[in-house]
Amino acid sequence: MTTAQPVPAPGEGAPLRVALLGCGVVGSAVARLMSERQADLRARVGAPLELVGVAVRHLDRPPVPGVDPGLLTTDAEELVTRADVVVELMGGIEPAKGLIQRALKHGASVVTANKALLADHGPELYEEASAQGVDLYYEAAVAGAIPLLRPLGESLAGDHVDRVLGIVNGTTNYVLDQMDRTGADLEVALRQAQELGYAEADPTADVEGFDAAAKAALLASLAFHTRVSASDVHREGIMAVTAEDVAGAAAIDHVIKLLAICERLPTEGGDGIGVRVHPALVPRTHPLASVHGAFNAVFVEARAAGQLMFYGPGAGGDPTASAVLGDLVAVARHKVAGHRGPGESAYANLPVLPMGQVRTRYHINLDVADRPGVLATIAAAFAEHGVSLEGVRQELVGPEFIDPEQDETPQRAEAEGSARLVLVTHSAPDGALAATVEALSSLDTVRNVRAVLRVEGA
Numbered sequence: 001m002t003t004a005q006p007v008p009a010p011g012e013g014a015p016l017r018v019a020l021l022g023c024g025v026v027g028s029a030v031a032r033l034m035s036e037r038q039a040d041l042r043a044r045v046g047a048p049l050e051l052v053g054v055a056v057r058h059l060d061r062p063p064v065p066g067v068d069p070g071l072l073t074t075d076a077e078e079l080v081t082r083a084d085v086v087v088e089l090m091g092g093i094e095p096a097k098g099l100i101q102r103a104l105k106h107g108a109s110v111v112t113a114n115k116a117l118l119a120d121h122g123p124e125l126y127e128e129a130s131a132q133g134v135d136l137y138y139e140a141a142v143a144g145a146i147p148l149l150r151p152l153g154e155s156l157a158g159d160h161v162d163r164v165l166g167i168v169n170g171t172t173n174y175v176l177d178q179m180d181r182t183g184a185d186l187e188v189a190l191r192q193a194q195e196l197g198y199a200e201a202d203p204t205a206d207v208e209g210f211d212a213a214a215k216a217a218l219l220a221s222l223a224f225h226t227r228v229s230a231s232d233v234h235r236e237g238i239m240a241v242t243a244e245d246v247a248g249a250a251a252i253d254h255v256i257k258l259l260a261i262c263e264r265l266p267t268e269g270g271d272g273i274g275v276r277v278h279p280a281l282v283p284r285t286h287p288l289a290s291v292h293g294a295f296n297a298v299f300v301e302a303r304a305a306g307q308l309m310f311y312g313p314g315a316g317g318d319p320t321a322s323a324v325l326g327d328l329v330a331v332a333r334h335k336v337a338g339h340r341g342p343g344e345s346a347y348a349n350l351p352v353l354p355m356g357q358v359r360t361r362y363h364i365n366l367d368v369a370d371r372p373g374v375l376a377t378i379a380a381a382f383a384e385h386g387v388s389l390e391g392v393r394q395e396l397v398g399p400e401f402i403d404p405e406q407d408e409t410p411q412r413a414e415a416e417g418s419a420r421l422v423l424v425t426h427s428a429p430d431g432a433l434a435a436t437v438e439a440l441s442s443l444d445t446v447r448n449v450r451a452v453l454r455v456e457g458a
Contacts, residue, residue, distance in 0.1 A: 022090040047336050085111065144312070164223050165260075167291050173294060235278070359430070368418065
């Protein structure tokens, strides 16, 4: 096999050769839109964009509307060496990582939507792009068509971002929204999402929070000029959220959302950052509460700019292709002009704090014995861990909620009945809140810790 030579820079007005890796929903949309908007793209870039090949796994696949079958190839390694710009839409770690590295080494700029790859291996790819003097752009990796990453990394580069709070996974937002609107169980709402194409046949990456965690890592890296990987992100999915939890949230005028939260936090040694993904109660008055269906929205808080919200479709062929084409135009312009755009900014190198040090609030639902002194005992457990209560609501529910197998004295329990307590805390370190819940579960007056959810946006 002959060694390919580095791709020479195109002359003024010469076509820029574009290689496309992957021809799925997004890849085929990119190829089609490149063809349909050829004249506009040429005018915006200053040179024609020529699609020179589309890498696929198998050539015997059914025809893809808008994609010339003659462009299809299974030799992705050869394809990337004859392109000025490589668009990677394969997903996964390998072979995508190796192909991107090969493209960069041959002087090609790269556009990718691969959040998982960037969250785990971004720094080495950024360094390679910098060493070769080319671009690595990835606007489509977070929130689909929403122009978010470039504003965060460039438009707000002169500001001081304190917090990024958002819904970055359309599948889980659809599921939780359906549960809120219809009262459906999670399994039913998830099945509807799969039938509508919002969820994969294996929805693990979405419902367990892996997808959102990778996106949170990218958002935090840009917002705080610090390298953050997916392994740094505290992650909880939605599978433990019940219809009862959603109804309880509605009773206090809240909704449950899976949130990605990235925030700057003061510590004794200076600023640190917390990065987390988990379900949370959000007041219906908060802008994120009105994000329905499979839409995404991200709320940014900056010192000078104030509060900004980015909203739109977070997935789908054409919406994601729109973000890819935006990056393609940007890096192609740089190629024509003979320079590159802004690279990685990781100068701040802030420490990523463990979840236990992050301050948050808890909403706790308990079944307790209905007898004098119970509330005082529970309040003492909170005080012991330095957590103060913002509010307490009590409901009498009767003995039918007591599980005799969980109670050593079922006859006494039945006689005294049971009450339900709903407690909301003030802000406190998550470690102290978690320790308080553990202490509550060991009290003989607590029959059951029914639910624990964090509260955000209040």
